[in-house]
Amino acid sequence: MRFATWEAGGVVSAGVVSDAGLHGLPARTTVLDLVRAGLPAALEAGAAALDGPAVPLDGVRLLPPLTPPTVRDFVAFEEHVEGMVAGSGEPVAPEWHQAPTFYFTNPYALVGAHDDVAVPPGSQRFDFELEVAVVVGRDGASVTPEQARDHVFGYTVLNDWSARDLQFREMAVRLGPAKGKDSATTLGPWLVTADELEPYRDAEGFLQLDMRVGVNGTEIGQDLLSNMGWPFEELISYASRGTEVRAGDVLGSGTCGNGGCLAELWGRRGESAPPPLRPGDVVEMTVEGIGTIRNRVVEGLDLPPVAPARPRPRTRERPA
Structure with a gap:
């Protein structure tokens, strides 16, 4: 089943997606409510909603399918890491192989499909x-x-928009990423329940889903989700290690390989080709079994430059 959140005429609604369109859930029910109720209850509520009238998809604005309490983003594709470090001539850090790595990103910066x-x-x-x-x-x-297999509600497409110049400056301080990553994250077009994607699961527990991305109609990258170094159950387990995860938390796979982002290609080629995104560019991503998101890049705010740190005074006592 596919659950979506949308806005039409200033009213936000949640419901189920069918070939006929969008079928609303009872008023004030959110997709996060369904996730917290558990998959069996959500499927029951969705089945009931399908009996109601359908709203055409082309008449609404799709929002992120849910409002997650937290968003973690992993880096689970080795080929992506190889490309990112290729320009330095260094191998993938051995620490990458030892355990999944993630950072927390901004749940307030989510955008629709x-x-x-x-x-x-x-x-x-x-x-x-x-x-x-x-x-x-x-x-x-x-x-x-x-145990984590029973903690999976479903899946959605994620675009982790990245300001590479800001990101690399921040990470040179051995911290971050921060402002290089928190401007926007696309989630969508909807949330597909786990049972829908089980036919794609291979013997090792990975989902063999085709993933593609293009800019302005030209395909840039293609990979299989099953090229992850760890399946999602391992990522959930690691995220909960010594702490907790909660219903509605979003965990990103990290960028796929073979052109899943421009920076990987820049690292391999030693040049900015294709060039960085510019206003007017349209980025389209499609993941088999889930759907397509399509976002247009627009001009951002023109803000004053950030002030540098002042020279360290090195004083140890207050002036008399």
């Missing part, structure tokens, strides 16, 4: 990142990978 996305202030090297996100379906702490 067809929303415009502004270039972050001060950035000249704007980029996309093709990912799939898993949505956690129940609370848990220090869950095992085997």
